[in-house]
Amino acid sequence: MPGDYKTFRLASEAELNIAKTLDCGQCFRWNRTESGAWFGVAGEYDALAEAEGGEVYITSRAPEDFWRGYFDMSLDYAAISRGHGAGDYMADCVSFGAGIRILNQDPWETLCSFIISQCNNITRIKGIVERLCALCGEKRQGMAGEYHLFPAPSALAPLEPEALAPIRAGYRAPYLIHAAREFCEGRLDFSALKAMDFDSAKKQLKTLPGVGDKVADCAVLFGLHKLEAFPVDVWIRRALNQHFPPDFDPKSLGEYAGLFQQYIYYYARWHGDD
DNA sequence: CCCCAGGCGGTTG
């Protein structure tokens, strides 16, 4: 491995469980290696994340602060997770998911990833995202050979939908190109969205074709880090129907509702909760 | 061959 990579301790495993965090459907460019470590690309950096002796270590060329931000290390998840008051089922979800964190991902990549996610499973989402990066993302030399950054909007905007045929995104391809053009023409501004309150940001994103409630909630939660977003997919819908009162309103979970959504999602998926 | 998969958008009643 080239000499400019550094390994450092990021957190304890109790604070940050990398397997749960990287495998709970919020990100699509991290994969488990044969040794049990996780290799991924975030922003412009490739990285290896691994747990050993109760500690989590990161190897990358990025400054430590980048990863503290990415893994949201400044928020006290244990304190937040105690105060839900939403009953025993939620308590089970919280203890089962302990160590999950909501990542601070690039908003453009996150929006595109969740446009791609509609009516697709995670394996296929990852495949489409990787092919998209290989097709028009910047190429870099990394610790394990070449890798590609997620394409900038300017790389996508000039393309016609047919040019995206190789990534096999199907009917979602025009949605991606439309979003890229909106960005390049200044009508999609992530710093403005980030500065808005949750409802305004979500409403704004929903004006994009291919972005409805679910995709907008995911883009806001995982890309803009507004943790009151509560995306409802089929798994969450099932859990709400089975384990919560009929009049339960996710808004009652407060400003960190999105974290509780992740706990429920992870628990329901793991237990095949149907 | 069928059906479904972590939706959206347009149409219909």
Next chain:
DNA sequence: CAACCGCCTGGG
């Protein structure tokens, strides 16, 4: 409003 259906693609 709700209910339906087509959409690209791939996997069971």
